[in-house]
Amino acid sequence: MIADQSPTQTRQSTCLERAGDSIDRSIHGFFYRVGRFCCNRPKTTIGIALAISIICAAGMAKLTPENRPEKLWVPQGTQAGIEEEQFFEYFPANSRFQNVIISSSKNDGSSNVLTKDKLVNTMKLHESIESGVSSYNGTSYTFSDLCTVAGGSCVSYDVNNPICNCLVISVLKMWNYDLATLEADEDILSTLTNYGTKEDLSGVLGNPSFDSSGKLVSAEAISISYFLADRSIVEDGSETDPINEEWEKTVFLESVQGAEQEYTNIYPTYLSSRSFADEFGGEIQGDLVYVQVSYVVAFIFVGATMGSRLCGRGSRWAMAFSALVLVAMSTVAGFGVASLAGLIYGPVHSVLPFVLLGIGVDDAFVIANAFDREREGVPREKEDDESLVKRGARALARSGASITVTSLTDLVAFAISASSALPALGSFCAFASINIFFLWALSATFFTSTMLLDEKRQRDNRRDMLCCLKRKTISDEEDNGSKEGFISRYFRYYHGPAILSKAGKPVTLLVFAGLLGFGIYGTMELPVEDSSRSFIPSDSYVNDYAAAADNYFPSSGTSLYITFENGEDIYASRTSLSALDSRVSGLSDKSPYIAEPDSVTTYQNVMAGMKNYLSTYGTAAIGNVTLGEDGWPTNYVDFVASLSAYASIFGPGAPYAQDVSFSSGQTNLEALRVKLEYVRLTKLRRGEVIDDADRQIESMDATREMVESWTDLPPAFPYCVKFIDIEGFKIINTELYRNVGLAILAVGVICLITVANVITALLITINVAACIVEILGFMYALGLVIDSVSVINLVLAVGLSVDYSAHIGHCFMVKGGYSKDNRVIEALADIGASVLNGALSTFLAVAVLLFSTSYVFRVLSIQFALTVGLGVLHGIVLLPVLLSILGPRPFSSAEEPKNKDSELVKREVMDKTAHAESFGLDALEEFEDLEEYEA
Structure with a gap:
């Protein structure tokens, strides 16, 4: 009967369509065989997966951490790098810098710091720093033991005064850093005027004032700089100077931190060579607890949504745990292989677990959804082991192509960015590519095997997470698999019809056109900025020092x-x-x-x-x-x-x-x-x-x-010293658009290969590109800038946002029928719940980071939230509308429409009639008998 024919039987398929059909059948067949193997031998498969992961994880013994900025964020071989090498050949790095800016106490009514009592307290603070003792490996050190040796630090050289041999810059040298000499001075302002010119005094005094004769009258701050001889060493990619760092901690920092309480009329702000590492590193370490919290949040959400109910028969808390184990196994295995390959591990690599969590949970939802749909109309009690194996094989064949499309696009997008001139970005993307490969492989094997065991557990009426215990009774509420879930029903009966209605399509296109216009504007305005200050926590003493330096000097x-x-x-x-x-x-x-x-x-x-x-x-x-x-x-x-x-x-x-x-x-x-x-x-x-x-x-x-x-x-x-960073500023804008552009191009090529349809691949690629532009626009609106952190997150955004669109696009191609609207609704009802649940789980996990005070995690959370929000909107709103207007015919192996109601049939008839000429057929002939077609 003509009405039963699929669209591909009504006209000659093109070469590309035949290629798409062939690729789809090949992928389907490959995953069917993989699924049958895993479901026949689930415990063996799980054991092999664990063994491979553990073996690969052993490579982490070769992990090469790197924290030197010049090795992470600076293009190697640049002019600045060459200049630095030349400079240090002649003048090796020999000093670590410590500085304290003394101003009047916040409780002091006067801003002038050049009074006798304030100078005396400043000298006492200096003496506590100079005489303080630190200890390292049983050896005691004072400042004179560790200082950079130099002359000219005292106004008159005193062989008995060790400070005169040390590099110290301060007006206190006018009294040879001696408290008694200062206390005996009856005219301190005249003494200070002899320090040098007005310009010389402006270098060590904050906002100095002079009378008409050029004599110093007052100043708002005093700067004291101490220099320690460099004793740094490089171990495992980390540059350390333990002897000096111990002195800085136990002498310099402790002295200045207690000065405000000890000396009530002076207020110190201070900076040490170890300050940035302490404050930034401590902030990162402190906020790593959010990583653990995010995994707990993800577990709760996945467990609550993956099953048909929260508890009882149909719950899947064990599978939620399996999804997290999947991510953990992929992470350690990928890190091990990357370490063996000699890739460096930088501080920003700590965000990788969030990326892998989002991708891994998304794949888990897709596979679990396929297991449910392949059971339609069949109660669990009626399935024997062989039936379960066949269902598992069909489920993986159904979902394998979808997770392959997303995983392959993610992997290639990151792999292209692994060639970045910024070592940190290149290494991060290489790590991500390797980890995504393990996610794909373990999702298809490990997770499918655990899903099969969980299906057996549910069939045998055993308890979730406690599978050794069996329930006494079978719930009467257990469905037979034919009932769609709440989210699928929402997509079928509310969401889909709304966006595909006569008013819905133009409104959707208009809203997203506005978003794109906003994104283009923000992208053009988004600046490259030096965000180094942002890495410091808002409540850090380093920010107080920077504010004082800006104010007084x-x-x-x-x-x-x-x-x-x-x-x-x-x-x-x-x-x-x-x-x-x-x-x-x-x-x-x-x-x-x-x-x-x-x-x-x-x-x-x-x-x-x-x-x-x-x-x-x-x-x-x-x-x-x-x-x-x-x-x-x-x-x-x-x-x-x-x-x-x-x-x-x-x-x-x-x-x-x-x-x-x-x-x-x-x-x-x-x-x-x-x-x-x-x-x-x-x-x-x-x-x-x-x-x-x-x-x-x-x-x-x-x-x-x-x-x-x-x-x-x-x-x-x-x-x-700033040239190294500035070289990064020069290239980072180019790196952003080059890497993101190449990643989007890779998405298009991979979608074309895997989806094997030019129109669908193009629509997915346009969807992803528009999403990235809009993310850039919102970054501008939220005050973010282009820097090393945001560039990495934007490359991640390409990999994450493509998932939401690729799932919908591929599912549309495997839904049969003449009506594009009907195929879109079927695709949304089928895969939409998995896409939405995957997006929500990622968002909830990352939302925890919004409470972080770390710049890295805060920017990550904002950009991830934008990626998930805009990505899922493009995937379940814009792309369906575009597919309903421009979408191509389905694969020849596509599923025939199921459960057509008269409205859907009428929509197909109208669609067929409207396109009759393009098909070269007589639509009325094709649908002579509507009732016959419905039957």
């Missing part, structure tokens, strides 16, 4: 070093180098934003210092060599000898001792550096002070151009 920024190479060239350009300040003046308010070279804080040039010394004192104290008419030694050898004596630790130029690099015998000058300083490059964004990434990039590029333009000077290159 607004012009102080990051140090910049310009390194000149080749000693003979340096000697040849000696006069020009000594006057380098003229070349970097006037750049504070324009690119490259270098502070005016008018103080020892903002400009330190050993050539200028030596020139002034030679013109005043000659060479009597530094080698007694002959000077030429230009005031410099007459030859290169004498110049090197004089410079070596001048810039030695105990020489007259001791403050410059760190700025010259000689060969081992001190006979050849290899390089010297000139220290400059950038102005503070910050801006106000939404009421918060943040670092200005755009101006930082501009300043770095302009600095390099400036140095390259000095063709009359020796070969030189700039170095700034």
